[in-house]
Amino acid sequence: MAKNVACAGFRFAGLSCGIKTTPKFDLGLIVAEKDIPTAAVFTRNQVRAAPVELSERNVKSGLARAIIVNSGNANACTGPRGESDAQAMAHYASKAIGCSEKRILVASTGIIGQPLPVGKIVEATPRLTISARADGLENFTRAIMTTDRFEKRALELVAIGPKSRGRIVGVAKGAGMISPNMATTLGFLVTDVAVTGAFLKSALRDAVDDTFNCASVDGDTSTNDSVFVMASGALKNRPIDGGKAGEEFKRALHTVLDNLIHQIVRDGEGANHVVTIEVMGAPGAGPAETIARAIGRSPLVKTAFFGTDPNWGRIVCAIGNAGVKIDPSKIDVAVGEVELVRAGVGVGPAAESAAHEVMRRGEYSLRVHLHGGSGKAKHITCDMGTEYVKLNADYRS
Amino acid sequence: MAKNVACAGFRFAGLSCGIKTTPKFDLGLIVAEKDIPTAAVFTRNQVRAAPVELSERNVKSGLARAIIVNSGNANACTGPRGESDAQAMAHYASKAIGCSEKRILVASTGIIGQPLPVGKIVEATPRLTISARADGLENFTRAIMTTDRFEKRALELVAIGPKSRGRIVGVAKGAGMISPNMATTLGFLVTDVAVTGAFLKSALRDAVDDTFNCASVDGDTSTNDSVFVMASGALKNRPIDGGKAGEEFKRALHTVLDNLIHQIVRDGEGANHVVTIEVMGAPGAGPAETIARAIGRSPLVKTAFFGTDPNWGRIVCAIGNAGVKIDPSKIDVAVGEVELVRAGVGVGPAAESAAHEVMRRGEYSLRVHLHGGSGKAKHITCDMGTEYVKLNADYRS
Numbered sequence: 044m045a046k047n048v049a050c051a052g053f054r055f056a057g058l059s060c061g062i063k064t065t066p067k068f069d070l071g072l073i074v075a076e077k078d079i080p081t082a083a084v085f086t087r088n089q090v091r092a093a094p095v096e097l098s099e100r101n102v103k104s105g106l107a108r109a110i111i112v113n114s115g116n117a118n119a120c121t122g123p124r125g126e127s128d129a130q131a132m133a134h135y136a137s138k139a140i141g142c143s144e145k146r147i148l149v150a151s152t153g154i155i156g157q158p159l160p161v162g163k164i165v166e167a168t169p170r171l172t173i174s175a176r177a178d179g180l181e182n183f184t185r186a187i188m189t190t191d192r193f194e195k196r197a198l199e200l201v202a203i204g205p206k207s208r209g210r211i212v213g214v215a216k217g218a219g220m221i222s223p224n225m226a227t228t229l230g231f232l233v234t235d236v237a238v239t240g241a242f243l244k245s246a247l248r249d250a251v252d253d254t255f256n257c258a259s260v261d262g263d264t265s266t267n268d269s270v271f272v273m274a275s276g277a278l279k280n281r282p283i284d285g286g287k288a289g290e291e292f293k294r295a296l297h298t299v300l301d302n303l304i305h306q307i308v309r310d311g312e313g314a315n316h317v318v319t320i321e322v323m324g325a326p327g328a329g330p331a332e333t334i335a336r337a338i339g340r341s342p343l344v345k346t347a348f349f350g351t352d353p354n355w356g357r358i359v360c361a362i363g364n365a366g367v368k369i370d371p372s373k374i375d376v377a378v379g380e381v382e383l384v385r386a387g388v389g390v391g392p393a394a395e396s397a398a399h400e401v402m403r404r405g406e407y408s409l410r411v412h413l414h415g416g417s418g419k420a421k422h423i424t425c426d427m428g429t430e431y432v433k434l435n436a437d438y439r440s
Numbered sequence: 441m442a443k444n445v446a447c448a449g450f451r452f453a454g455l456s457c458g459i460k461t462t463p464k465f466d467l468g469l470i471v472a473e474k475d476i477p478t479a480a481v482f483t484r485n486q487v488r489a490a491p492v493e494l495s496e497r498n499v500k501s502g503l504a505r506a507i508i509v510n511s512g513n514a515n516a517c518t519g520p521r522g523e524s525d526a527q528a529m530a531h532y533a534s535k536a537i538g539c540s541e542k543r544i545l546v547a548s549t550g551i552i553g554q555p556l557p558v559g560k561i562v563e564a565t566p567r568l569t570i571s572a573r574a575d576g577l578e579n580f581t582r583a584i585m586t587t588d589r590f591e592k593r594a595l596e597l598v599a600i601g602p603k604s605r606g607r608i609v610g611v612a613k614g615a616g617m618i619s620p621n622m623a624t625t626l627g628f629l630v631t632d633v634a635v636t637g638a639f640l641k642s643a644l645r646d647a648v649d650d651t652f653n654c655a656s657v658d659g660d661t662s663t664n665d666s667v668f669v670m671a672s673g674a675l676k677n678r679p680i681d682g683g684k685a686g687e688e689f690k691r692a693l694h695t696v697l698d699n700l701i702h703q704i705v706r707d708g709e710g711a712n713h714v715v716t717i718e719v720m721g722a723p724g725a726g727p728a729e730t731i732a733r734a735i736g737r738s739p740l741v742k743t744a745f746f747g748t749d750p751n752w753g754r755i756v757c758a759i760g761n762a763g764v765k766i767d768p769s770k771i772d773v774a775v776g777e778v779e780l781v782r783a784g785v786g787v788g789p790a791a792e793s794a795a796h797e798v799m800r801r802g803e804y805s806l807r808v809h810l811h812g813g814s815g816k817a818k819h820i821t822c823d824m825g826t827e828y829v830k831l832n833a834d835y836r837s
Contacts, residue, residue: 088757088760088761089759089760089761089765089766089768090756090757090759090760090768090771090784091760091768117753119753119757120752120753120756120768120781120784120785120786121785122769122783122784122785154753155751155753155754155756155757156752156753156756156781156785156786157786265757266753266756266757266760342739342824342828346828346829346833347833349829349833350833352833354552355517355552355553356514356516356517356551356552356553356663357552359487359517359552359553359663360485360487360552360662360663362487363485363486363487363488363663364485364486368486369486371486371487371488371517372519374487384517384553386519387487387517387519388517388518388519388553389517389553389554427739427829428829428833429826429829429830431739431743431829432743432746432824432825432826432828432829433826435739435740435743435744435747436743436744436746436747436749436825
């Protein structure tokens, strides 16, 4: 395989078609050599953008040839016109590629509620298709960015038998509107490993639940979030459908998604700290998740993260507000390796000083033990700083 | 009644006892001439401060003589020591006043998780009691403030028969940690009208549900929130226990609390805009409230309020995330008198410009119609600006 080939069996493209007011890239394409096993998960927001509806319909077959993506406009809350615009994106891509319209998936990201300038996309589609190359992944990655401060890419090898190694390559965009309960922001994964459609679908669902769905920046779930995975089978292994090889594939898929979500949270609009909240000793896994999310969603907790202030009172307060029955006099809280609260009471000023030092790190963990059962959960979040407010107050101005 | 008498039958005091590091007032007292009908509602956070537990126990009798309050320290998450500190506040106040310890209510507000410097309070209590005066309400109001930018006071007259007018006077503190599902922050109401204990209790509960519990600044419910009302009966009317006089009393109580909560939200840490969210056409009152709160809690919506950006996509997105089954293609949204979204689709640029002008006001309404039933709800909130982050990141530094 040539040095710059991202993943055998795929070509990638990215260019500027004029949706963004700057000359930044805003249209991207991933195209396979033929119709191949493909799976996707989509936002659980009830308000879903037109491209989400279209892609969900088309991916039900378990096969796709290409994904066309635009940034700068979400094509969400755009009514019947939005639906026909998404359809037009798929239609003209299928013409340029030479495949069935039903094998095209579509994604959009950007401002909600503005009509998509679909003419610009239609006009650029032939040029986009022609420019697709095996080493074009960087162009594609640039084309999907909106408020992202940096590109997000991840690669993991998959051991297929003693001598053969496949790969899973993932790229993602996302910095704001990130929240649990969905397939956060946009993620595109490709692999040269042969996998059955059914296995690919279940492996993606499991991996997303444990990675992208455990993260939040601001608790707002977007109308457009989607994660796609396409398997070219260029490695020519016997298609994986479970077993030991299936476990290895799932491990690699999980690693790529976990890597990407950490990059996304780190890019959380204006964020300086990635915090992994671990809740233990809850009455069950569900209640543990509820509490972890309540902590990760609290603006008072997140501004304390920003100020590197071990203000554990706010953490305990958020736990008490989560709506889960707990015993406040049993709560333990630790920041990194520093025990901050024992049995609901602060450990003292020395512990707070030590915790403050931990909180200056770019990444750290916040562990909560409730001593009320065996339920546990994990949640990845970031701090909320003045940059977050500035970015979101000025987004459209 | 003399000009500066706040409310017949009560004396008020406020002074600095040294809890705050600045010479600002931090200890306050309301004292009646005898044990009088008193009611209170408290935070629904499961983590409750020691003074909340004590006051809830003592107010069960329906009678109280006095309320002693400190600011600068919440006496929350302070374990058994916190309980005995709250008890000491009540004990020494009862000694100075000359009443049963069980007739003293206690409130604290400020930093969570730090031991209360109770010695300073105990030492100052005789001085506080002696300084209590009928015209001392302003001193009391100053003594309960923490991050408040201004004092919150409200007065409403109560028509008792053709010639007699009573009054309800309320003061409150609060700017951060404000959220629904509780008796937000601290509120102290006094009236010279004679009211039975049972009626006072139910009237307060109803009025709080419809005012303080419909408001949020940041979705974080405090461990200490309490609203108290004491009725001196100095007006010597036949004690109100319902009927027409009861309705009039409830109206006045509602007006005072509504007035106070608007002042509190306006003071929301760093806030410039008070927004009343009205949801109509939901499947029921509960779902309507859930949606109203989801909009009012979304950081993306609140930063758009701050930026006076009619970014209705974020509003529709928050509605879709609320967990209530709705039809996205039926959503109408209006800002003030400007229709912004009709049937899930934006009305257009002219409407957005007009909405932007509305959003520059200090107060406006955001109306959502879901056309899916007859449920409706109201929620009062504010914008989230850079000042909010700065205040909360630096709170303890």
